[in-house]
Amino acid sequence: MSEEDGSVPDGRPRLSLDGGVTDPVSVGQPTRTVSASDVDLTDSSLYLNRELSELAFHERVLHEAIDDRNPVLERVKFLSILTSNLDEFFMKRVGGLKQQIDAGVTELSPDGRTPNEQWRLVLDRARDLLDQQSACYHELVHPALADAGIHLVEYDELTEDAQVALRDYFEASVLPTLTPLTFDPTHPFPFISNLSLSLAVLTRERDDDSLKFSRVKVPGNRPRLVRVADHVEADAQGETSGEGTDEREGEQFVPLARVIEANLDLLFPNVEIVDTSLFRVTRNAEVRRNEEVAEGLIDTIEDVLRQRRFATVVRVEVEDSTPKRVCDLLVEQLSLSPEELFERDGPLDYTGLTPLLDLPRPDLALDNWRPQPHPRFAGLTADEPGELFAEIARKDVLVHHPYHSFTGTVGRFLEAASNDPHVLAIKAAIYRTAPDSEVIETLIEAAKNGIQVAVMVELKARFDEENNLRWVRRLEEEGIHVAYGTLGLKTHSKTALVVREESDGVRLYSHVATGNYHSQTAKLYTDLGLFTADPDVGHDLVRLFNYFTGHSRHDTYRKLLVAPTNLREEMTRLVRREAENARDGKPARIVAKLNALEDPEMIRELYKASMAGVEIDLVVRGICRLRPGIEGISENITISSVVGRFLEHSRIYYFENEGDPEYYLGSADWMVRNLDRRVEAVTPVEDPELRVELEAVLDALLSDNRKRWVMDSEGRYEQLRPGDAEAVEAHRVLMDRALAATHRAELLGDVDDD
Template identity: 65%
Template sequence: MTSEDREVDAPARTPPIAPEDAPASFDADEDDPTWYLNRELGELSFHHRVLHEALDDRNPLLERAKFLAIFTGNVDEFFMKRVGGLKQQIDAGVTAPSPDGRTPREQWSAVLSRASDLFEIQDRCFAEAVRPALADAGIEILDHGDLREAERRGLRSYFEESVLPTLTPLTFDPAGSFPFISNLSLSVAVLTRDGPDGDLRFSRVKVPPNRPRLVPVADVTDGVADPDEAGADGASGDARRFVFLEDVLCANLDLLFPNVEVVDAAAFRVTRNAEVGRNEDVAEGLIETIEDVIRQRRFATVVRLELDADAHPFVREVLLDQLDLSEAEVYERSGPIGQKFCFSLADADRPDLQLPAWTPQPHPRLADVDPDDPAALFAEIRADDLLVHHPYHSFAGTVQAFLSAAASDPDVLAIKATIYRTAPDSSVIRTLIDAASRGKQVAVVVELQARFDEENNLRWVKRLEEEGIHVAYGTVGLKTHAKTALVVRQEADAVRLYSHVATGNYHSETAKTYTDLGLLTADRAVGRDLVKLFNFFTGHARHTEYEKLLVAPENLRDAFVRLVRREADRARAGREARIVAKMNSLEDPAMVRELYAASRAGVDIDLVVRGICRLRPGVEGLSETVSVSSVVGRFLEHSRIFYFHNAGNPDYYVGSADWMTRNLDRRVEAVAPVEDPELRRDLDAVLRTLLADNRKRWVMDAEGAYERRRPADGEAEFVAHDALMSLARGDVMRESLADYER
């Protein structure tokens, strides 16, 4: 690690994204590529900010370990999706530059180099910071050679009885085919030979994923504790001494390769392209198409090789040759390869090494609603709109309660919902099935092309169809990314429509760690808009006019452009003008240009962008009034909030869309206005709280580098997520949060 990474009191800063020769002031056309930051490097910058949570020794130790695992998963997906896509473009001969002027090959080269720096930081963080600190806390991760002889004997017995029978060594015969290596599977390359003059032979042994990666070691001489009693990854229970399974395997290779010389053994892992076979314009036979995509991924092009830094040169030679890789795609790892095992460490029963546990709270307006009286819940929504904020508010007590009430209420006629991602054991899906069994009309739009959730969604499609539920798979050429539900209820005076428009998926597990917002409303105009939207999903109808909802690809882009330009017009007229936009990514060049124009007109703009941001803030003559922040902490910021000052009569919106070209033009998205004054104040408190964070908030400069905020001398530390938890518990009033101004 650099001294900056070791010394947490020094300013934390990520590398710049803009080229070194990018101008420092505006004197060119806005289409000039120097005014746009690179998307891929921007995403890696976000992963660097995530990794910094593991570097920061002010975080509890097991929280730091958790972020090593999160970083691993994030970058695995980045290579599968983004690097895989770049490699496809290169192979197809694509040379068209990105908005920042880089060709696919230039981007590919730049991200491979930047990723190498991040892997080095991660390995040093584990080896020099997290692992020693774990040992000091009584959680030792040992090398096999550090074990006592009795422990090695016990582990050998465990290996022989519980691991060896599951292994299938595959030796490569140059006259035959190379062993297949599955995506992200941890393997050991073993070099053997018959005697000192024999030829080297390469074998691949897959480390079994259904055995604990961290094997608990009992301090006894007659064996080890049963690793299966320690949980799936061996990091719970009473055991506090561990050794890596691959180390146990390598120490006992004589049992797998008897009567030959084992010359070397080295761990490695390959990452394959996940962008194969995707054609979102195909609707006919979509289930078969998605099943084929899943099959193709198993054999897709390798885009990364992680290899033990001490591996024999012959291992490297064989793998590069047989996997058709360049040297740039090989990452020598000095630490354990694939650090998702740190999730199991983070789950250990050590509250002294963890953040205080958080339990999502009941929504104050739903806490006293009788769950056995569904009419009471609908009466509460009918009285006033509700805004739910996860994980501060309980998913089970809000969204799940809304759907459960609809399923059990005899007056409900129909339920419609969109499913982009949901839990493998989904209470939402089970509720919809229950509703159908009670005679209600149920229609579900399941997006089969939700990347990496295709298999899960396919299973639910088949189950829903077996229950006689109307299932739609989305629309031709468009992904369905909207997060919406509609309940149609017969009441004494009329048929009423109850709507849920949200920023997050109907996923009970991610609702515990992703920050998302949802609007529950009986607004008839919003309900009518959702009726149109669901008819678009399931029938041959394409509505272009909506009363209140902003719907992509129909009116959402034009609406946001109009709202930004209105603020610019007000600023030119000398009136107060302000935009605050919170999203996951700001990638669309046209929206970046609109924000540049608004800034030049004098609009005060605060952007809270978790990940990718193409816009360069603080550039003289171009974006001097724009600030860009990114909050990275215990929860993943996932909500989208849009605020436009509108001469003191502000507009607020929440919904599923980021300002990315795909969200604005190639996906079905839904964004709803928030009109209730009380709920607007809630949104205002959330935005102010995020912008006041002086511990977990990073601020971008004009070169795309991020610097983490720190309390000024004499200033109290303020963490947005902690403050919002306190607000949900009722420890502080919303008005007190609003006192924190940027």
């Protein structure tokens, strides 16, 4: 197989679910006809482990930091992303496994493992991944930053003048914020907050040989990196690593923790500081209350937030130089197993490096991307809101973020509705939104303008509960109808509905999307949204919003696929139809782009379709339980994963349908939780021109030979390389398409700045 034909080149290292680097495995076996009735499709050997599959995704994220084809600040960004990803993984997934173990659960996962077996495998794999992250920083990224004139230095590497200046800064601006907490017979072991960075300080008083342990929290409200030039004259910074530096090359940064550590004598006067070391605690986020017995959902969420603060510790990271007595003390006092202690070659928290991303060094970063105005909305003016609705009524509109501006599309849609005297009502389902959400402010403005506004705010959106609670209270203060969620289900759909009085009657304008109403993540996540005046979609959304605010669930929908009502049934039907077409010798193909493929029943349907001869291309960003390339079962299935400058978040489903393809987009992945335990909405895309746009998106992803990984039957991933062929990077292809569309609109005079 050659690189030029887009297939996986032989002989390259692969990331593996079994860890480390492995040899290539041939997966393109000759096709043989096997009946689904001949194979036990529940056999655990046909399924990959969910947790290990997620860690394999994090390995692909780490590779972006390792890859020297990326500019160095982009590599720093991915080191930070990996820390955030693994923090969430431990809080959610490892925390969940630990709860199952404590509850005595022995039920096997689809791949045949108990919770205890998964927990031990996950800890081993995560330990290896964290070690790789540290090696990447020390051996690759840190030297590359230094070569670029950005010096991350230790305190003792500074000149004497610089140390004096930083001591003054510490005494004036940091010391007053610190609170040492000592553990001794008169003081209990201090509470350690989740994800906080702390110093373990061992001290000895005069005429007393015993050591005392104190915890000093590194304050999160002070800059984690101290820029030396902010506190000392440039010519006093001196040399950093053997050679003199000019003004730009002498840019030095010291971790705040090291500044604190070097000046602890001001915090602990008149005692001997014997040892200091950093540590970091991760707590379980899988804290729940029974909604059915809770007095109210708001009370439930507030209680969950309180419990999460004091939840079980699932991981402690310590510097590898930490004394054994400190490690033993942390294990004992935090009720840890020895496996949950991670000794690391710091830094322990790479999110502390994110201030470097704001440095004015475009030569060290990817070219800046500015989301483009959508050609269909670009020429519309804010003082004529009716023009926007007339444009949607004329023809459906497909938007693709971050290639298209969120503010100039979704924001403009809601803004037009809020200021249009013909609009009777606006309804929106909000799963996550920005802390300073313009979307919420726009809805409040609509209510002030006399429009009926109803908002479904999902209070159970993990890690956004507090933010969403704040918005609920603000909305209710403004007299807006607010629903908090549904009993036993999370509302994950991303939908909005505008009800407008027009000359020929009331018309419904719908927005069904794959992403949240979040202006900041819309700049980083790839998401799709459909604006349509299709009355069937509109009436389906009326039913859906009535379910949110009422108590009855509709059994039928005209066009929308809604979980947990008909989504699983319809997706299963569509897959089976392709299998039947293949058996009849008709064109049959499935392409699905999604974030996760985890549901065993859907995987079995895909196996059956492959065995019937359906060509199946799956672009799965993260978790994937399905094994492709198994002879006689899944050799017609390919699994790809694209990891690059944007986070792939959109969901697209394509079914060949005998040469009359059908496309769908929406909020649901093929996971048990999305199909059975969440309220999701998926819409068909029926306009032929918009289908061409979706086809272009899928083609770009499946043609990528720069950022795309391909999985083999053992769950191992290999990143494609262009070799001598032209490099194709999906995100760049789609950015160029958006720029070209803007240029065409400019030539026609239709583009205004948004």
